[in-house]
Amino acid sequence: MTPPLRFQPADFEPISAGPPTAAPSRPSLSYWQDSWRRLRRNRRAFVSLAIVAALGVFAVAGPWIWPRDPAAQDVDQISQAPALPPTAAIVDPYTPWAGVTAEPPADGPRWEPASAGPSVTNLRLAEPATTQAVRLVWDGVEGAAGYVVYRSVYDPAPDRALGLPLGDTVGAARVSYEDRLDVEERRYWYSVVVLGEDSTERDAYATLVVEPVRAVSAEEAELRGWVADASRISPGDTIALPYHPLGTDYLGRDLLARLMHGARVSLFIGVVAPLLYVLAGIVVGSAAGFIGGRVDQLLMRFADFVVALPFLLFMILFKVAFGIGPGESGILPMLVALVLLSWPAAARLVRGQILQVRQEAYVAASRLLGAKTGYLVFRHMIPQTMGVILVTLTFAVPSAIFTEAFLSFIGMGVAPPTPSWGSMANEGIRTMLSHPHELLFPAFAISIAVLAFNLLGDGLRDALDVRMRGRE
């Protein structure tokens, strides 16, 4: 049995405010400080953050550091793989040759197996071979209807694999040929075959190994801006050609410069579009979640409706509606279409979060204590949803980058010559087998950007999750 309580007057004396019994042993951490600490611990996420920052620098500052025009065509270095800086010998300007270039015969040559017959002899160079022109002469065969000149980068022996038929000459006396077709600084096997009376080939052939020297004329070098003054260099000199660290594309455009300018387009869409539509999603979602009831129903059904709209169709419609003509950039309609059609996902997430937070006891307490709506939203609701919003944003960025790449890939995005990673990949895929670097670099850039943003989003989700607070 409990004895009855007995109160003494001293029990009703206020206690004095003495010194605190125990001070916190460690500095207190705010939510953001704690999140940042955990993000830094997550090595994967932190590396991704560094990559994202580097991409930003690459896009913004890159074109200042590497000020090459991404549209400038260096036709002497088309589809060059990454290599050391090239040099070229200065030669006299190109002048038409008295010898023969190709003469297309009126009746095409008959494509039949070669028959036995004589070969041309004494195949030789009329003058030193340069990348400007390779000039061949040979001793003809009496009674020949003409000759065919072949070029290969492999030895034609032993199976008579002559390579590319460059052209024909008509008549037994036409014993010269000038090759200017994309001559590069590499080893070529030139072969000449006799065409018989019946316009079919003879099986014997003469071969000459040629290694052209890269050469330009002083005038051309000045015209292209490689040297300031043509009169100060003379044949025999060597000049440095423009250097392309990542090689060039199918029109001789510098891939590094194009990647940098492409990054601007890709990252612009990738960052601005999610920012705008996540913002729209926050507004709609918090309105729906906070007001609730009929407004909530209406807004969410509208969101469901927007989700059902086909993106590509709307993108095309916007393009038409904006009066974007052929050859003009489709980036603006892409942005508008992305913002107008992508907000519902963010809106749903925010609404769900708000609905949850609204039920919390501290919100109810705050309301009982007379907090106004604005205070409730900005003090309690938004900070509680911030984590969700940030994670949505970081996951929206790679998907927007990918959408831009896809649309530019199918030709709906930027207009040439403006590069974007997607359009560069589209251009590169045509030469995928012969010049893989044209596809690999933009594809690598897209992959890295998408992966980095995804991993960063992953890390952020862990870091911003309040339930993970204080844990490793």
Added chain:
Amino acid sequence: MDAQPAPRRDPVTRAAVRQLLVLGAVCVAVFAGLMAALAWASSITGGGSAVHRAIDFETRTITLVLEDEPPQLDSTRSTDAISFRILGHVMEGLIRYDASNDLVPGVAERWEIRPEGATFWLREDARWSDGRPVTAHDFVFAWRKVVDPANASEYAFILYPVRHAEAINTRTLPVEQLGVRAVSPRVLEVEFEGPVAFFDKLVAFGLYFPVREDFYESRGERYGADAVDLLYNGPFAMTRWVHGAHVRLEKNPHYWNRDTVQLNTIDMPYVTSDTTAAVNLFKDGSIASTGLGQEQLEEAMKLRWNLGRYVDGSVFYVDFNFRPERPTSNVHLRRALQLVNDSAELVNKVIALPGYQPGVSMFPGWLTGVEGPFRHEYPPPVVTPDHDKAREHLAIARQELGDIRPLVLLTDDSPIANKQAEYYQNLFQRTLGIEIRLDKQIFKQRLEKMTSGDFDMVAAGWGPDYADPLTYGDLYASWNGNNRGLYENPELDAQVRIAQSSLDPRTRMDAFGEIQRILIEDAVHLPAFERGRLFVQRPELRGVVRRTVGTDPDYTHAWLEETP
């Protein structure tokens, strides 16, 4: 200071790696299984025919790839190369080309061409694929259809040498007035508008093929829309046409000259214009022949292929729009563009395909003049790139036009057209500061926009219809429907009239020389290139004829030979 936890190299990581490896292996296995299942499924549904072999000696069948689907096969309305290639195998005109590109009797066994007209005597054994004879009336019906304005054939002008054809096509005369009639079922009488120097070459062209009236009427709108909606009189007949997927030609048992046709079946179960895909099919042994693009050259050399080459006769150029509201109607602007254009650089550096020749004129190098090559007899005026002079012309153009707005360059979306257009875009921007906007369209849409005049410049091309310079020479005549920029020059028109009506080769070639001079001096277009083609073909397939003019490639006289 916070202590950094030691990096974890604990069993958890190892377990994760192991999991990852297992997962990867499972993925690969599932993928492989799926592929095998798909292959098995397709072999069942395909009924064994899914595996196409390039060449089958037993059934004398060859398998090929078709670049594109023909829009339809009504010969009176055809315009594109694919249609004419198929029509050339399943139809036959009065005269045809043989294996060595000479004109030989087709449905007509003999003919006589006079300055005022021509007579064709049809062979008795020419038959349609339903066994009924080909008569002179079938030609009269077809030719009337071509010029009938209600039929709206884009190629109607090719029949203009026939009396009243132009008047009928422009609705001034009824179609019955056309200068062609069947004297008897086997005699066709043609009246000319004026003398024609090359009528025998003309009648070999697809628009002059016969059409049988009762069959045409029985099919109505559907004539030429499907394999069963056509009647054939050529060496082959189409037995299968799955739109967009498969075309099969089989030997026509009723063809009068069937004994010379060696192949039984030409099967085209692939429709793709992608040369990479076609070359892969060739490598797999699925097709007997294919063309090559620039991307496949290295590989072709590496695989040590024996490559064939021929000139397909087409000339490519940039056309201007001469409608007065367009900046390109200004001659100084065109001169400026002409003076910076360097077709040798375009061909040698950018396109870089063997067989392509830098464009210098509307008249390609393979054309024959009076005796020798036309180009030797009438060398085109040489335009050397001169940037200073170009800027002078541009300054005058700026004075006359004010500021020059960005010009729209209409172009196809093929890889070569893309390169060409982007090359020009940079060239004109760099040298003249003129901004170019590219309007890339598919071939059909490009033609439509050309016809409606919706362009400033257009990268276009022209293939020969018949082996005479006139096939190029009349393109810029003010009345020609293919003069899409509406160029009008009485001086040029007069020369075209001379070339059309004269019979004297010298006079005609002089006229063409004049036309060539006007086209270059007035900067009517910018020549780009003359096209050559590279192809690779199975050595067992012999006797395929590649042509500059006429059906190309022509398998009519092809045969199969087992290589030793």
